[in-house]
Amino acid sequence: MDDANKPQRPQQQEEQKPMSEDKTTMMKVLSEDGGGEAEPSWESGDGDAADHNHRGWKAMPYVIGNETFEKLGTIGTLSNLLVYLTTIYHMPSVKAATLLNVFSGTSNLTTVFGAYISDTYLGRYTTITVGTVSSFIGMLILTLTAALHSLHPPTCSSSKGKQCQGPTDTQLAALLVSFFFLVVGAGGIRPCNLAFGADQFDPRTADGRRGIASFFNWYYFTFTIAIMISATVIIYLQSNVNWALGLAVPAALMGLSCAVFIMGTRLYIRVRPEGSPFTSFAQVLIAATRKRHLRQALDTEAELFDPPHRSKLVSKLAYTNQFTCLDKAAMRTPEDLLCADGKTPVHLWRLCTVQQVEEVKCLARIIPVWSAGIVYSVVLTQLGTYVVLQAAQTDRRISNSSSFQIPQGSFIIFQMLALTLWIPIYDRFVVPALRRFTGREGGITLLQRIGVGLVLSVVTMLVSAAVERRRRSIGSLMPWFWLVPQQLLAGLSEAFGAIGQIEFYYRQFPENMRSVAGAVTFLGIAVASYASGLMVTVVHRATRRRDGRPDWLAQDLDEGRVDLFYLVTAALAAVNVVYFMACARWYRFKKSGDDAHASDDVDLDESPKKAANNMTPV
16 A cells, blocks of 8 residues: 555654643533533543542432432332223223333333433433433323323213223323323433443542442342332332322422432532534444445554544544454545544545444444343243233232232232342352452453343243243142242342343443443333234244134133243243353453453453453453
8 A cells, every 4th residue: 555545643642731721621521511610530640630529439329319219200100000091091901001012112212312312412410300300290290190180081980881981182191291201201311320320430440440330230229129119019009099199109209319319419420422423333334335345454453544532531442353344434545635633534424533433343242242132131021921920820828817919910029129139249249259269350241240140041931931830730729939939030130131231231332322321221121022022922823723722822821831931932041042152252342542441351460551451252
């Protein structure tokens, strides 16, 4: 290649700015929305200032408090909404279920748009604030639909032969307006709260990285606590006291969530967004397509356009030799002119930097792991659906002499209980023990943690199949506690698989897509929900017999074969484990030329720079 075709190699040393100017720049980077000034953070290179600025656990009472009350409010409102629509709004069950499916799917899909707005325009602090307030407004309106007689249909009249009047246009409009605010709130809160909490820790230090890992565990801990309280106390208020009070309590908790979050404003690190990462991704794909006919030299890296890295938010990514077809986007040709500074291409859609290309590669590497997570969610979703039907056909009395029966919808408590008890044990005892043995900060790598969760999902479905086979043999006489082991195993599986995925996405996405990393989890749940419904439909039709005998998923489980359905699901989970292992061996952790924390696989007895240079796949 002649000199005109060679990229201009940048100077390794840039002119140093005065310290005061550097601090001023950092204050602008870390302060947003007109908020107060932030002292230099880890991006400034000032260690003492960074330690002072990243308050870590000092900010957690406000962050975790906000998330706890927000989850109590949201889950308390949504967990029994199907019953509310069928009993108070007198909707047919099919119509109500369809409405809730659309509402749930839309809530999960809007997290992608919320992440985009957060990373591009508003920042995580403002996005969470808007989302929390929007959810509070939605819950208030929903509470009013139960409290005000004019906003819901009248009670069914026995004189009319139990004919119930449906909602009027005004009443339905009030319900849909509340759903709209709840959807906006979900789009703002769900993709940002994890990343915002992790922002409060200094990822340069070992304590900061351990703090981030612990935060992810405690985040999921509060989630399980919220589910347990919602499945017991709040559902009891809604079902046995009245709906107005049962919906007012979650609304009040959401209002408390708003107040707690705002109270901690002065303590928060607020990272300013740097623009749309999706635009950069599109530029790489288009530039690589335009240059698809270029031939790459053996030493491809030496030919690539790699100007000095100027972002104070996004760490410099090291070159990787995967997806080398994308490298053509950074190959400079005579037509690729630079601006006067010699660092910026004139045509951004023809020439990209190595940094841009590596960010796209990060996303491309994550997609296979994410797809395995979708199948994992499908497996646990099937168990969560059919355990309710199993419980309905068991003896749910606490004892033979007791008349009290455990509600069939409350068996999820055992799954959440296992997860709630295991998380602090894992965080405080198991991880330190594994850390001494392996020398890794997390004890095991995140991909290994996810893999354990996937293996446990196979065991869970096998146990579920065995329990269902026994239930069919003795019918409704089977005691309820036979269903507990499969629920406990499902909880342990989530403690490894679900939490591992959340932290994995956070660490492996580029820093300017941290909110997108939060949205990916919910996007996977949305896809898994649709896939679960498709799987049920396929099995239902494939096992239907022409002689009129019921299929595997018959309304009466004693006539169906849910145990065989569980075995099919276990086989799907086993195939998913093999697929995930192949993805894990192929995966390369995100590398950074200047940050040791960029990798999940950091050895504690190595220096940060050495650890950054010695990252290997799982």
